Each structure stands twice: as structure tokens, then as C-alpha cells.
Amino acid sequence: MLMTNRGSARYVLSMAAALALSLVGSLAKDIKLLNVSYDPTRELYEEFNVAFTRYWKEKTSDAITVQQSHGGSGKQARAVIDGLAADVVTLALAYDIDAIAEKSKLLPTDWQKRLPNNSSPYTSTIVFLVRGGNPKGIKDWDDLVKPGVSVITPNPKTSGGARWNYLAAWGYALKKNGNDEAKAKEFVQKLFKNVPVLDAGARGARTTFVQRGIGDVLIAWENEAIMAIKESSKGQFELIAPSISILAEPPVTVVDKVAQKRGTEATAKAYLAYLYSETGQEIVARHFYRPRLESVVQKYASQFARVKLFTIDELFGGWQKAQKAHFNDGGVFDQISQANR
Amino acid sequence: MNLPLNEKRKVKLPPWAVAAAVIGSPWVSTFHLLADGTTDTLESLKQQIQQLDQKVRVLERNRELDNEAADDKTNDVPKITLDQKGFSFTSADGNFSISLKGILQFDSRTFFKDGGIQGNDGFLLRRARPIIAGTVLRDFDFLFVPDFGGTSGSAIQDAYLNYRFQPELQFQFGKFKSPVGLELLQSDPDTYFNERALPTDLVPNRDIGAELHGDLFDGSASYAAGVFNGQGDARNSSNADFEDDKEFAGRLFLRPLMKSNLSALQGFGFGAGGSYGDSSTANALPATTGGTTPGYVTDGQQQFFSYRNTVVASGRHWRVSPQGSYYYGPFGLLGEYVIAAQQVQTNTLNTAALKNTAWQITGSWVLTGEDASYKSVVPAHPFDPSAGHWGAVQLVARYARLDIDRDAFPSFADPTASARSASAWSVGLNWYLNRNVLVKTSFSRTTFSGGGGAGATAPAIVIRQPENVLFTRVQLAF
Numbered sequence: 001m002l003m004t005n006r007g008s009a010r011y012v013l014s015m016a017a018a019l020a021l022s023l024v025g026s027l028a029k030d031i032k033l034l035n036v037s038y039d040p041t042r043e044l045y046e047e048f049n050v051a052f053t054r055y056w057k058e059k060t061s062d063a064i065t066v067q068q069s070h071g072g073s074g075k076q077a078r079a080v081i082d083g084l085a086a087d088v089v090t091l092a093l094a095y096d097i098d099a100i101a102e103k104s105k106l107l108p109t110d111w112q113k114r115l116p117n118n119s120s121p122y123t124s125t126i127v128f129l130v131r132g133g134n135p136k137g138i139k140d141w142d143d144l145v146k147p148g149v150s151v152i153t154p155n156p157k158t159s160g161g162a163r164w165n166y167l168a169a170w171g172y173a174l175k176k177n178g179n180d181e182a183k184a185k186e187f188v189q190k191l192f193k194n195v196p197v198l199d200a201g202a203r204g205a206r207t208t209f210v211q212r213g214i215g216d217v218l219i220a221w222e223n224e225a226i227m228a229i230k231e232s233s234k235g236q237f238e239l240i241a242p243s244i245s246i247l248a249e250p251p252v253t254v255v256d257k258v259a260q261k262r263g264t265e266a267t268a269k270a271y272l273a274y275l276y277s278e279t280g281q282e283i284v285a286r287h288f289y290r291p292r293l294e295s296v297v298q299k300y301a302s303q304f305a306r307v308k309l310f311t312i313d314e315l316f317g318g319w320q321k322a323q324k325a326h327f328n329d330g331g332v333f334d335q336i337s338q339a340n341r
Numbered sequence: 342m343n344l345p346l347n348e349k350r351k352v353k354l355p356p357w358a359v360a361a362a363v364i365g366s367p368w369v370s371t372f373h374l375l376a377d378g379t380t381d382t383l384e385s386l387k388q389q390i391q392q393l394d395q396k397v398r399v400l401e402r403n404r405e406l407d408n409e410a411a412d413d414k415t416n417d418v419p420k421i422t423l424d425q426k427g428f429s430f431t432s433a434d435g436n437f438s439i440s441l442k443g444i445l446q447f448d449s450r451t452f453f454k455d456g457g458i459q460g461n462d463g464f465l466l467r468r469a470r471p472i473i474a475g476t477v478l479r480d481f482d483f484l485f486v487p488d489f490g491g492t493s494g495s496a497i498q499d500a501y502l503n504y505r506f507q508p509e510l511q512f513q514f515g516k517f518k519s520p521v522g523l524e525l526l527q528s529d530p531d532t533y534f535n536e537r538a539l540p541t542d543l544v545p546n547r548d549i550g551a552e553l554h555g556d557l558f559d560g561s562a563s564y565a566a567g568v569f570n571g572q573g574d575a576r577n578s579s580n581a582d583f584e585d586d587k588e589f590a591g592r593l594f595l596r597p598l599m600k601s602n603l604s605a606l607q608g609f610g611f612g613a614g615g616s617y618g619d620s621s622t623a624n625a626l627p628a629t630t631g632g633t634t635p636g637y638v639t640d641g642q643q644q645f646f647s648y649r650n651t652v653v654a655s656g657r658h659w660r661v662s663p664q665g666s667y668y669y670g671p672f673g674l675l676g677e678y679v680i681a682a683q684q685v686q687t688n689t690l691n692t693a694a695l696k697n698t699a700w701q702i703t704g705s706w707v708l709t710g711e712d713a714s715y716k717s718v719v720p721a722h723p724f725d726p727s728a729g730h731w732g733a734v735q736l737v738a739r740y741a742r743l744d745i746d747r748d749a750f751p752s753f754a755d756p757t758a759s760a761r762s763a764s765a766w767s768v769g770l771n772w773y774l775n776r777n778v779l780v781k782t783s784f785s786r787t788t789f790s791g792g793g794g795a796g797a798t799a800p801a802i803v804i805r806q807p808e809n810v811l812f813t814r815v816q817l818a819f
Contacts, residue, residue, distance in 0.1 A: 212401070
């Protein structure tokens, strides 16, 4: 009888322990993050999200589901301003995040100081993608303004990538013409006269060029151009690096008020910090973005073209000034579009 | 054929060949010329075709982009929805919405061997509620529910504003259910029987106040805590207070295994609700005179207990209700226990702290295999005879008991007019034709002890014999 009682006691204790463990297990959280990003980062964040989910589960036992939203960078920023509850934004350019900070007050205006490298964990640049054999003989920016050359680039009004393309062309013309703004404007106007289709985002422009077979040259993010070549049959496309281009720094940040409200702030911060880790930087490089971490930079150096790069601060005085002068309503791009009609 | 020139001279051609050569040579030259011209023409045509091809592709792509832009604009248009959840308007950004919903319950009650009570058999429009629900500025929800059904005239059932700061932290203000009783908090169209069980007699119904509430750990726990005007047992608040004292009410409910891998335990939940306040008026007691509502009533909504009309509430009033539920596949179980304590006083200043208790256990089984839950059963195959679909059928059974404190008799309650305890068992069958239409029938038998004398007031006749009542209901809810 005594043994029976002890056995029963053990059984009850073990059941209680199992229940307690279940209770503890049930305290592990299921967290959902929404990353609102720009067009070409789909594949990058698909792989990165898997890696981070695994890392975070091991570290905290919390299960994470990261949802992705992609589109033209400007369009995505507007969606967040209009109420899309993004925990983090990983957009094509700082101006779009500035707009979120200013218009929605969801994050502080000095957000860019919160993470290393101006909150840009990776960079890229702008290159040309041409058809196999380069039938139009395109070598540099000057070839894009020749009559009969069809150029594909998205709409700078909606696409961050397009704004980088535009400013890269403008920067080339400025440097070639001794900082003559009028000649730069004339050059970019000629270039856009050769653009038959204006997609809303970089991925759409790639579709236009690669899948719809339109145009002789696609002005593209370097990572998009390399990926298009890798995904196509051999010799179908070629990457042409221009003599000079722009250093594109796509930034990332936590959308503070959304993350605080959803209780995801700590996870969202860790998510972005993980982009700077060796694992994150390896994933970045595997998707043909230029990493920041020196060891990864060295490892993947051979996959990136050697291009002379200028920054937006050097030639345009930063995104705010560039946006105001070129892309706001009535700005230079609108003037060019009007003149080309 | 390349031959040395001298050899060529030695060749003698027949006359017909010479003639042919003479006649044919201009044509050969012409053919050569034509061939050169054709090559150029073909090249030119090829270029034109390529240019045309590019133009067509550009036109097609631009049309594609125009369509995408048009779709985007469509997304900016407010949405109007009419479906099984009602009629709703939602702004394009989702920040504003308004829904029109409703509940209509058409009942019948048939009492057997009821001692000749008049007016209790018959048809009844139990609930007739248009519901207006909505959201403003994304985080502010509102609900307005008037009721034109029942026996006590039209009234506002719910009218509140809820601010969702986070799912875990919400603030609600207005008139709504006080967070105490498990079955009482179940939505009216979702209850298994036409009428709630005896424990609902002891908990507050709707009250006016402010409440902090939320769901924690993705719904594994929920809590509510608020301050209210304070209501008597089973009472519904009027639109104003009747005394200065306030009542505090709260509830914590846990579903700790909701996310475990043990599916048989995921539907297990338990918790407790309670209230505390001071009351010093007869309005804080159940009805003091005869009639059918409110007060402590049977399943058939007939009053079986009331305080003497000389008794008033005179102090502390608290309730505690441990409660739990379990759902696994088609099986469902719901149980609760309530202690309701009230300080009372007679006009002769005789006082007592009375503790009334009640409990219930309700089981259900969905015969057609759908999942049981705290909410209504959703038929896997909505009623459609032509397709051989008949909806879902649920078997329900319940036992409940309510005991009045012995000290209530005889000073505070008349033993000839009120019973000291009531026990009720019920069985029923619910037929869910679809998400919106439900037909149910049930039978309840309530027995009484400790009362049943020949009093002059209405309750006495109710408790002279067991109550046997057959319910039916046709319900529309959306």
C-alpha cells in the first residue's frame, strides 16, 4: 500500500512537472514581423528571414513569422504613411524613410544615426544590362542618349531605384561637363526621350526588359543585373559597367511606434542588427548586394564590377536636396517629362 | 569549270547553246541585280518588323501597366461588403468601417403540469436587436445594440467605445457585460440553450462603467478589470446610476495549452471572475415582488425566489466565480460555480450577510462532426437539400443548481413564496442550418426544495410543482 501511494505520488508529480513544462513552453511567444521593402529585395529577405527565424528561435525560443511586402520604394513609403503596419522598413533610399518620419511621426527624424553606416547594411550601384552580343555597342552613359537606342528604367516618381538611375546619369553628365547643370539636364532629357516604358518599380522594369523583350539596355541595380544574367540562358544578357556610377545605400530602420504597439520592438531591432552580422552579410553578398563587413567584402570582391563611384552627398548635397530639386512636383524630372511629350 | 584560256578556245559549243547564252545573258545580269536589291529590301523589312515588334511590345506593356495602375486605384476605393457577417462599409485604408448586423430570436415555451399558471405558454420575440458596430481612426471600436424584443420593453443592451492600444491593452467605456460569469459572457446567439443556466442568476448582467482588458500571449490568456455602477444579481443596468457606491469587477481566463502539441488539451481553459462593491438600496437586490423577471428565475424564466419587499441591500456585495471550459473536436464542456454574497437588512434593522451559490455543467456533442467551441457551430456543409447538405446538428445536455442561504428564511424571504433551492436538468438538439440560421429545441425540468407554500404572490404557484418546459427557437443572427 505504501509503495502504491509512493507510485501514485510520483505519477502525480511527473504529471504536474509535465504540465508545468507545457505551461512554460506555452509562454514562448509567436511573433509576427512585417518588413516593408522595395522591389528587388524579395529573394534577399526570403533567405535572410529563414536565417533570422532560426537564429531567434535558438536564442529566445520565440517563433517568428516575417511577412514581406515589396513594391516601388516611394509607393511602399506612402503605404506605411497611410497605415500599413510595418515593424521595419528596408527601402531603397533614405528620403523615403525620411518621408515616413516626417509625415507619420512613427519614428524619429534622426533614425539614420541609429545603426552603423548610416543605417545601410549593404550597398549597390547602378549598371547596364544589355542583350547578348551587345548589338547596340553600349559601353557608357553617352551611348544611352544616341538616337535609336531604347532604354528601360522605372519611373523616378515611384521607384527608389529609378531615382538612383537618374542621379547616376545626372552625375555622369555633371562630371563630364564641368558641373554644368544645364548640360546635365539636356543629357538626362535626351536619355529619357529614349525610354518607351516607365515601370513603377525596378522589378517591373526588369520584367519589361527581360521577359517582355523591350529595349536595348536596362539601367539597373547591380544586384538585379547580375541576378538577371544568372537566371537566364548563357549569353542572353551582358552586364556593362559604366565608367562612373553612384554609390547606392539602401537604408533600414525600425518603425518605432508600430513595433511598440505590436510589442515587437526588441525583435525588430534584433532583426535589423542581424543584417550586420557575418551571417547576414554573407546572405547579402550571395544576393549580389555589396556587403559592409570587410571579411565578407574580400570574399565576394570578384563578383562586383570595379566602377568609380560618387555619393549623393558629394554631388547633390544629400537626399533632401536631390528630392526637392529633381523629383518633387514641378522639379527637374517633371520639366524633362513635359518637354519630352 | 576553270579551264586554261587556250583550252577554252578549243571548245566548240553547239549552236543552240550559243543562242541560249546570247538570249539569256541579260536576264542573268538582271537576276544578279535583283538578288542584291532583295537582300537590302529584306534587311530593311527585317528592321521594320523589329521596330514594329518593339512598338507592339511597348504598347502591350504600357497597357499592362495602365491596368495595374487601374487596379491600384480600385484598391483606393472604399469597400462595401454584404455577406454572412452582415453589411459593412470600409474605407480604402481600413481605418474606418461600419457594420450593420442583427439578431432575431423567435421562441416558443410550452409548460407541462404547471398548476394552471396563466400567460407563460406561448410564442415570444425573445430578442430583436439591430446591431451597429464599427471602427473609427483604426483603433477605436464602437458597438450599439438596442433590443426591441423580450418582455420588458425596448432597451439599450450594449453601447460602448473600445480603444485598442494593443491587443494586450484595451480600454472600454459605456454599457456592456460585466466580466464575471462564463456563460453570461457567451454571446447571446451562441448559447447552447434558449436560456442560460441558474448560475447566471447570481452574476451581474450588463452594467455601465470603464474597463481595462486584453488578450495576452496570442490569446493564451485574457483579462478584464473595471469599475461599474454596480448591479444586483442578474440585473441589467438602466442608463443611469441609482446610488453613489461603485462595484469593481474582474476576470482572468487562461488557455495555457492552446499552443501545445497536445491537440486534446489545446481547448482546455480555466479562470475566475469576481466582483466587489457596496450596495445600500433595494435596487441592488433581485426583484422583491412577484412577476417573471428579473430576480432568481428558472430555465423557463419564472421567478422562484425573491426577497421580502421590506428588505434592502445594506452593505458589502461580492461574487466569486471559478469557471472552465474544454473543447476537443465535436465535444464541448462548460462549467462554472458562483458564490454571491450580499449584506441585507429588513425594515426592523435585522441584518444578515447571505451567501447564495449556484453551479452548472453543460456538455455538447456535434453529431455531424464539426468542431464545438465557445461560439456557435459552423456547419461544414450549409443547408442545401438539392445538394444533399443538411447543416450541423448538436446534442446538448446540462445540469444546474442554485441554493439560497438558509439564513434568508424566514426574515428576508418568505418560505411560502420562495424556494430555497432549484435543480434543473435540460437536454436539447440544435440544428445549425448555416452560419446565420439556427433551429433549436430543448426540454428542461426544474425541481424545488424548501418552499412552495400557498402564498399570495406569483412565485409561490411556480414552486408548488416541478417546472417542465419545452423550448423551441428559430434564430437569425448575422
